[in-house]
Amino acid sequence: MSFLEYLFLFGGMGIVTYLPRWLPLFYLAHRELPKWLIDWLSMIPVAILCALLAPILFTDQTTRSLELGKPELLVAIPTLLFAVKTKSLGGTVFVGMGLYWLSGFLPVQ
């Protein structure tokens, strides 16, 4: 592909990526939002984090099938416990990584 073809492709992708990020912020940040909308939006972070995590934890993403008990899920349990105990984001990231790395050495996968 030539420079111009890449420019067209990435330009197009860039515009359709930017617009959904820009429109709500640009308009809503200068409006007085009704209370119900603020309340509803306050549910979005939790909902979206769970939606992003669900396939990683509960499914085999190559075959797109249910898989309970994969290392990602098993490691998540002690990782969450560590987060509850310490309330540390950085520590949790390291503990999660370490446990996931160790889980690769387990005989049963």
Added chain:
Amino acid sequence: MAMPLWQPIKPGYTPVNQAEEQRKTMHKQNREQRTMQPDDKSWLKDGAMASWPICFGYIPIGLALGVLANQAEIPVWAVAMMSIMVFAGSAQFICVAMLTAGASVWSIILTSFVVNLRHFLMSSAIAVHLTGLRRIFLSFFAYGITDESFAVNMTHFRKGNWDHKRAIIVNQLANITWIIATVSGALIGQFIPRGAFGTDYALTAMFLALLLFQLHDVVYVLTGLTALGLATAWYLLIPGNSYIVGSSVIAASIGYFFKQYRDKHR
């Protein structure tokens, strides 16, 4: 506020309006506070401290993307161009895969649009914390809204010790790391072993911790459990990425109605 007795009661002056007015003055105060805040020097450091888990997690993923792009014979300058112009990990992975499979440019652009629609929700939710800022700042800020920067910034905004400057530092440090990681992957990626020391799990662990920090009320626990169940089922049953936006909207609405119901019957 006490109203003089002689004043005729305005039609439509209900407690709802009162709450509305209270909120408006709060809104105004927030804005004034922000402009009056002394320009403390710690914003750069705070932003950097908050963004390191993202940057750390972006390195292995960015390297992997660079390697794939290299295998798909996408030149290094094009990888850099893509990371600067698009800055959306999942869409970039899909783009490389589709280019390898010989898909058309239009179908790649359309797919990017669908995959990134979820940021519409995130942008709306973070707007609540960025009220009254200059439009030029908001336009620049929007470029850096990703799953990761959104989750980190929302957690900090909720804690209360956060502002727009710290937030945009998080966005932009993540952006710079992403660009460097993807380009490095295209250049030297094939010499770096994949997934060493569990780096593949860095972002998952970060999401888990950030999720946990948000669960300070049973309403959020219910919303989260609903989203987990819905997203799993949706992901298994319906091809594509609609599960992210679909299950988030439904779970947030269920959580919202549960909260309404509870607040009314308390």
